[in-house]
Amino acid sequence: MTYTILARKYRPQKLSELAGQEQVVVTLDNAIKLNRIAHAYLFAGPRGTGKTTTARILAKSLNCVKGPTVEPCERCDNCKEIRDSVSLDVIEIDGASNNSVDDIRNLRESVKFASASGKYKVYIIDEVHMLSESAFNALLKTLEEPPSHVIFIFATTEPNEIPPTVLSRCQRFNFKRIHLPIIVDRVREIARAEKMDLSEEAAYLLAQRAEGSLRDVLSLLDQVVAFGGEKITNELVLKTLGLVNQEVFFTLTEHIFKKNGQAVISLFNQILDEGADVSEFVNSLNLHFRNLLLAKLGLASEQILELPQVYVERYQKASGQFDERDLLRMLKIVQELGSTIKNADPKISTEMALLRLVTLEETVKIEELLSRIKETNPSSGEIQLSRTTASRPMEEKESGSAKAFQPSEIKHGTAYAVKAESGDIQSGWQLVLEKLKKEKPSLSSFLQDVQLAAFDEKELHLEFAGDRAFQKQLVEKRENLSYLQKIAEEILGSPYKIKLAVNSTKASPAGPASTKQAKPDLEELKQKDPLLKDILDTFQGEVI
Ligand SMILES: [Zn+2]
Known part of the structure; x- marks a missing residue:
C-alpha cells in the first residue's frame, strides 16, 4: 500500500473532529440540525486552519443519504465519493488558477444542471479573492438568484479583497489561527496512533514552526520522519528543519549579561558553521528577547510563549538578571537587525548588533552617572524644618x-x-x-x-x-x-x-x-x- 501523507490520513471527517474552531462548529452544527442552509458561505482565516476541510465536511453533511446530518454515515456512496474527492456534486475550484471571467461563465453554465446523486451541488472556491473583477461580477449574477440546489462555499485568506457586493450575499465564518496547545495535543495524538516516538520538546518545536496550522504540523512531522525515522527528538527536528537550538540562546544571553563579547561572537560563528541560516538565527533571537521581556514583566505562560512549562520557568529565571528597560532596548536592537540584514551583509550586521547588546548596559550606567552628577549640584537652596x-x-x-x-x-x-x-x-x-x-x-x-x-x-x-x-x-x-x-x-x-x-x-x-x-x-x-x-x-x- 502506498504511503498516505499524515495530513490527508488524519483529515477530520465530521464537524465534531474539527480542532480549534469551536464557534464555526457550533454555528454550522445548529444550521444543519435546523436545516437552515445558506446558499453562499464565506470561510475566512489563515492558511491551514481547516477552511476547505470544513467545506468538504459541510458538503458531506448535506449530501449524505441521511442528510442533512451532523453525523454523515461515511458508508453511502455520496459520503465515500466526497471523502475520496470524486463526487460529481462537489466541485472544487482553485480561485488562483481559474480566475478569469470565462472560468466563471463556465461555472454559471454548470450550475443550471441538477445534481448527480446528492441533494445539493456544492461549489467550493478556494482562494476566492484571486478572482478578477469581471469574474466577481459574473459570479454575482448567480449569487443574486441561486438555483435552490446550489451551494457556494468560498474560502479565503484575504476577506478584505472580496467585493462588498459578494460579501453581503455570504454567511461569513471566521477561522482562527489554532492555538499552540491544541496543535501540540493533536500532533502527539497522531504520533501515538502512528506508533512514533515523539518527545514533548519536539512536539512543541514542530507546533511552533507550524504557526497555527494543523496541516503544516503534520507535513513537518512527515518531513522529519522521512529524514530521520520514527524516533523524533528535539535534535532531529532542529537538524531536519535547519533550526537553532533554543539552548544556544540561553548561553548567548548569559554571555551578553557577562559582557563577554568574544564568547558571543565565537558562539554565533559556531552556530553558522553548524549550518544555521543567519535570518533564521535573527528570527529566533528576536523571539528569545521577546520571551525574556514577557517573562520579566510576569506575563510568561505556556500559551503566550508557545513553549513547554520547563522553558517558561527558564525564561523567568534568565530574565531575572536584566532590567525590563534594558530588555526592551535589546529587543529593539534585534528587531532593527531583522530589517538591516535584508539590505546589508547579514553576518556582519548580526555581529555588530550582538556587540551592541554586549555593550548596551554601559549606556544605562552613563545615564545614571549623569543623574548623579546633577544630584551633586543642587541649583537652589533648601530649608529644613525642625520638629517642634x-x-x-x-x-x-x-x-x-x-x-x-x-x-x-x-x-x-x-x-x-x-x-x-x-x-x-x-x-x-x-x-x-x-x-x-x-x-x-x-x-x-x-x-x-x-x-x-x-x-x-x-x-x-x-x-x-x-x-x-x-x-x-x-x-x-x-x-x-x-x-x-x-x-x-x-x-x-x-x-x-x-x-x-x-x-x-x-x-x-x-x-x-x-x-x-x-x-x-x-x-x-x-x-x-x-x-x-x-x-x-x-x-x-x-x-x-
Ligand atoms: Zn452518507
Missing part, C-alpha cells in the same frame, strides 16, 4: 502604628520586586527630587534622606527614617502628595501612586535635622511659598 514639641506625639504614634511600612510588604513574588539597583526609575526619581527642589523647595526638604524603597508599575514606595515620621506627615498632606505625584508623572512618564512609610528600625543618616544648608530667611520663604507658610504656621515650625 507639638509634633512629637504624632511621631510616636506613627512609629508604633501597625500601618508603618514594613519591607516585608513589598511584593517580592512579582516581577517587580524590590530593585534598589534598578536603573531608570531610580535615576528618574533623582530627577523628580531635582525638579522639586526648584519648584517647591519646602516639599523637597521634607523628602531629604527619603529612600525609594520599592516600586512597581503603579506605585512608588518611599521610606522615611524612623526619626522622620513628622516629615512623612507633612508630605502626606493632600496638596503635597498630589504635587509630588504630578512631578513624578511628568518625569517618569506614567502615573504612579506614591505610598509613604516610616521604617522605625532606621535612623536618618543626617540625624534628626540637617544643618548642612545655610539658613534661609523664613519670612522670605513664606512669601515665596504660601503652602510652606501654611505648614510652618500650622506646625509652629522653624528653620534651622
